[in-house]
Structures are given as structure tokens and as C-alpha cells.
Amino acid sequence: MAEVKDAANLTPRDREILKDIILSYVLSAEPVSSRSVSKLGRLSLSAATIRNVMADLEEWGYLMQPHTSAGRVPTAAAYHLFIESMMQVRKVPARDRRYIEESLKSGDADQILGAASHVLSELSQQVGVVVAPAVGETVLKAVDFVPIYGRRVLCVVVSAAGFVDNKVIETEEEIPREELVRISNYLTENFCGQTLRGIRDRLLKMMAEERAQVNRMLALAIELAREGLNVDDGPDVLVDGTTGLLARPELGDIQRVRRMFEAFADKARLVKLLNRCIQGQGVRVLIGDDSELTSELDFSLVAVPYGVGDQTLGTLGILGPSRMEYERVIPLVHFLGETLSRALGESSSGHPEKSEKK
Amino acid sequence: MAEVKDAANLTPRDREILKDIILSYVLSAEPVSSRSVSKLGRLSLSAATIRNVMADLEEWGYLMQPHTSAGRVPTAAAYHLFIESMMQVRKVPARDRRYIEESLKSGDADQILGAASHVLSELSQQVGVVVAPAVGETVLKAVDFVPIYGRRVLCVVVSAAGFVDNKVIETEEEIPREELVRISNYLTENFCGQTLRGIRDRLLKMMAEERAQVNRMLALAIELAREGLNVDDGPDVLVDGTTGLLARPELGDIQRVRRMFEAFADKARLVKLLNRCIQGQGVRVLIGDDSELTSELDFSLVAVPYGVGDQTLGTLGILGPSRMEYERVIPLVHFLGETLSRALGESSSGHPEKSEKK
DNA sequence: GTTAGCACTCTCACGGTGAGAGTGCTAACT
């Protein structure tokens, strides 16, 4: 009654006990009993005393029991509290760092993203998720047209961060190779450094304004660019490590597994969720009720944006059962965000140190 | 005793009974009893008679019971017999055909493959699998080099069937754009129509032979082609619809689900399996013990090669629990093989009839 | 060769039971 459910009025002892419970639960996946906390012996208290505190903690909303006379399990609130003020981050082990840096070193931008999601899932033992930049928002570095057959032209777009996209388009008339080269030169030189969406808009405006006056090459350029830079699809998202989760005790029944797989298959929803973490630039953690998807699966999301320079390109993170080793996973995600940003920066700006292609 | 276990000495009646059992089991996923076959009433026999026949069929190896006093379940041998000589193929419904043709109509070759695996899984309610052509075996249509930054060059390879591959390579010295254009022209004109692997080998030989004499452009061409056409990775494989299988009653326990997902994640093994079906050109069916993978999961594979003209490009098929509607699935796979081959043929040779890009 | 009848076997769902784990409460202790 007199007690307020604020985190502030937890006594240091309460916090210690809560912490013990969380650590123990994260490790064992089983409800924690008063007795086991007492026997841990970090603070020498009897099980009965612990019980009293646990009853309080449950009342404040930090614990819950699956049923009477089971141990207790931390709630999302408990995890939040733990992350904010009780956890001491464990640095990413040197060998993991080396492994990460090695994995993100080689290949083009797409391969690097793939490697990132893979490494993420491998080291965290959770599902690794990486949102690739939306094509429309990428900054143009070069564009090129390759004649294929008749009126068919392959349009290749290279973005500043090193992403390559290609697309076959069909022109109204056959365009000779030299003309295509001139057009790609023109587009590359004039629009390099702008976002694809911006370029497309400008071209469309040019077309509308000066309809009649544009010369032949410009007209062709506009036609090609309109099709070739028409990249309205949302950002892609790479998911890795879903199979690994099947080993987890919390995924005992098929129905949950199925819901999980369906959730991971819904890329659009994943992107929406991940992009909520774009603001700011630190690691963000969503637990349980914090989002629709995490509450549905009783999962947590640890995510961080990445990008080159001051431009945010996307988000990466890990998803898994709320019971996870935040102390280990949060620094991991943080480090991967930084490493990926750095890797993309280098792969694009082009001072490759050592090129290790054999 | 006197009886031989040959398919040949099954009486017509035995075959009818076996067929009823298979059809019933495929539908219900439950062991079928003598009584239920009798009640079907196609041949008016009592349950006891059916029982005698079933005991025989079990002895020949066409049936087995999960335990005494359960009904009986068809074995792989039974399915094989069914497919070879008892089944009457059901034609692919017109609306499915239209849907398939529509789905494979637009997009570049990679998108078409993706659509194929998706449609396959959707219409069969099984896992759709498509093996993409190994890059090294594809036939060159055009090659192009795009300068990106400094010594970095994007190499784009277009294959005759319409596949596009790109790869960032790093040259020893910076090469001006015009030079790159000349080189790609040279390579495209001289090597169009040959497989990438063949081209690479020829270039390497040229290099070895005339080391000193080759002119600058040729030297550069060789250097670029060596890196850019270095496509030693095996063929890729697209898998779609794994989630759908979770609904199946036979995948009740997590362990099986896990083994299944692990099997599908092992692309190399999948490719090896699928490629066993390349020989000949009809639909091939592997059931249970026919291959390591299908026996491990108790799955069946229905697969057919596809390609343009007389060149086989890859394989496609469906994978699922042995209990499947072969009557429906086999013609489906057959039709998809044909449609995909046709779609790739059109998308490359370039008489698109109507281009329906909006 | 076919069938009815019957005993036999095996699974599965159900309910009861008892051990074990854990709690909540009360009363005594410091």
C-alpha cells in the first residue's frame, strides 16, 4: 500500500536480489526459487527473507510466477531495469573482435551485409537481422547501361556505399552502344552524390518542364533513368540463424515455432520494427510489450543503426527470446554496428590498405 | 513360401487394394485399416479378406504397421509402384497454369527463378526447390566493366539465359573508362557464346603462351577477366515454403523440424541431391531410401531438369513428406519445368511478344 | 476363395496418487 512501484524505491538489497534472479534465470531458463537465491550466498539471507522481497518485487511488477508454487521469472520491466542500471557490460572478447573484423573485410557491400547478419547470429546464438539500405535512399556513385539484345538494356547502379543493383529494362527503340556509354557518362557525372529518389524526381521534373526542347540524348537519358532508377521497393532485410533458435528450451511447441517463422518471413514488418531503432545512435533494446512483434513472440530486440559518415544507411540487431545475455549481446551489437559502418566506409571510399584477394 | 516378392505377381485385386490404401493414407495421414478399405466398397470384399491381402502386401514389402494393431502405412516401394503403374496423372488445372505462366513472365532471370520456387511451393504445399545454373557453366552474352573508384572496377557478366552477375574487383593500376569500354567490347565480341569457365581457361592459356608479346589491352583484358570471370562457386539453390510444412501432422516433434531445417540450410548437399536428377529429361522421383537426405527425413523428392534449347541449366522440384499427392505434384513439377525453360528462353533470346511493364 | 466371429494386442485418454518443489503465513527470535 504505502509502497510506490517506482524503480527508485527499490533498496540496494532488493536490487541485488533481482539481479541474482535475472542472472540465474538467463542462465537456466527455469523459474528461480527463493531457496536457490539464498543458497547463492552473495548476501547471507535466509530463503524466507528472500521470499518476502520476492513477493514485493512481484507486486511492483518485476517478477511473475508461471503458477503458484513455481519459482519466479523476470518481467520485461526487470530486464529494462537490469540493462539500465544493474548490468555491467562485458567487453567483446578480443578473438570475437578479430573474427568480426575479418568477416567484414572482404567482398562487396552486399556480401558484407550478409556476413554481418551471419556473424551476428553466430556469436549471439540468436537470430541476426540486418536491414539493407532502401535502394531509393542510396547515393549514386556510378550508373552504367549494357546492351543485351535488341531493345533490352541492363542498367547497373552503384551506390556510394558500394551496393550494386541491376535491372533489365526495355527501351522504346534500339539504342547503340556508344550512345549508352554517353548517357551513362552524362548521368554519372551530373548526378553523382545524389540519392536515387532525388535524381528520379529531378529528371521527371526536367522532362515535364522542357518537354519539347530537350535534345535526343537527354530524352533517352530520361527514359532510361526513369526505368532504371525506378527503385520503389522497400529496403531488403537479411535474417540469419533462425534454425539455431530451435534448440532453445522456450521453443518447445510447434505452434510457437511456426509463429516465429512466419514473423521472420514478413520482411516488411521486420523492417518497420527495426527502423524504429534508427533515431539516436546508441543501441536500443525492445523487450516484450515494447513492440507488437516482440510481445507476440515474447522476444527481445537489440538493435543499432549503422551508416557511413553522418548518413544512416540501415539497422542491424539480434532477435531472440527475452531471456538473453544482455551483458554480452549489447556490446556485441554495438561493436558490430561500428565495424559494419567502418567496413562500408572503407569499401566505398577506397583506401583498401591491403587487398587480400588471392 | 511359394510366393515371390515381385511386383509382377500382384494380382489385379492386390493392386486395387494397395492403391486404395495409398490414396487413403495420402489423404488422411493415418494408418489405414482393413475395415476402412472394405467400407470404401470399390471392390465388394469383407474386411477379413482385405486383411489377408494386406498381410501379404506387408510380407512383400509394400506395407508396414507402426505397431501391431494399428492400420497399415505404404512403404517407399508402394509409392514407387503407385507412380509407375497405378497412378493416373491429373492434369494441372487451367487456372494454375495461367497463374504459373503469369508468375514467370516478367523480371530478369534471377527473379524468374525466385518466382518459380515460390509458385512451386505454393501450389504443391510442399517445399519448392530450384537449383540455379552454376555461374561457371553459363554461356556469356555480354560483359561490361564499370569504373567505381580508383583501381576499383565493377565487372558485370550477363549470361545467355539472362542471368546477371556482378563483382567488384581491384586492378593493379587505374584503367581509364574508355579503355574499359574497349576491353568489354573485345571480350564480348570474341567470347560471346562460350561458357565462362571455358573463357577463363582460354585466357589463362593465352597468357601463359604469349606472355611477353601480348599488347597492353590484351594484358589488361586478361587481368580483368581472370578476376571478373572467376566464378568457381557452386550453383546457388532457392528454397521456398519451409514454413508451410510446419502445419503438417508428420512434423510433430521439434527434433524432426530441426533436422529438416538443417537439411535445407545445407545448400551444397541439396544441390548434389537435385543434380542426381539431371540425367534424362523426365520427372524423377526419389522416395525415402533412394537418397541419403530423403531417407533421413523420410521425405520424397520430385524433380525435373530445366534449360533452354538442349542445354540443361539446372533442376527444380519439390521436397516434402513421402506421403504426398503424386498424382497432382508430378504433373505440376513437369509443367513448371517446361514453363521455366520456355520463360528463360524468351527472356534471353528476346522476342518478348508483349512487354508488360507498366 | 471368402467371410463371420472371436480372442488377442496395442495405443491412448483418463483419473488417481504421491513425491517434490516452492510458496505464504505465522510465530518466535535477535
Add this chain to the structure above:
DNA sequence: AGTTAGCACTCTCACCGTGAGAGTGCTAAC
């Protein structure tokens, strides 16, 4: 007032036996 021992209570879970139901195999009669 905080802490603790003790104890009754509750809930789960594994185990067991039981009985219904399903299906078979065999035998004897048609």
C-alpha cells in the same frame, strides 16, 4: 523492526493402472 524457522498449502509432474477402442490374426464355417 527486521529476520528466520516451521509448517500447511498448492501446484506440477511423472507414474501407474484401467478401460475403451481400434485393428489385427486366426479359425471355422460358408
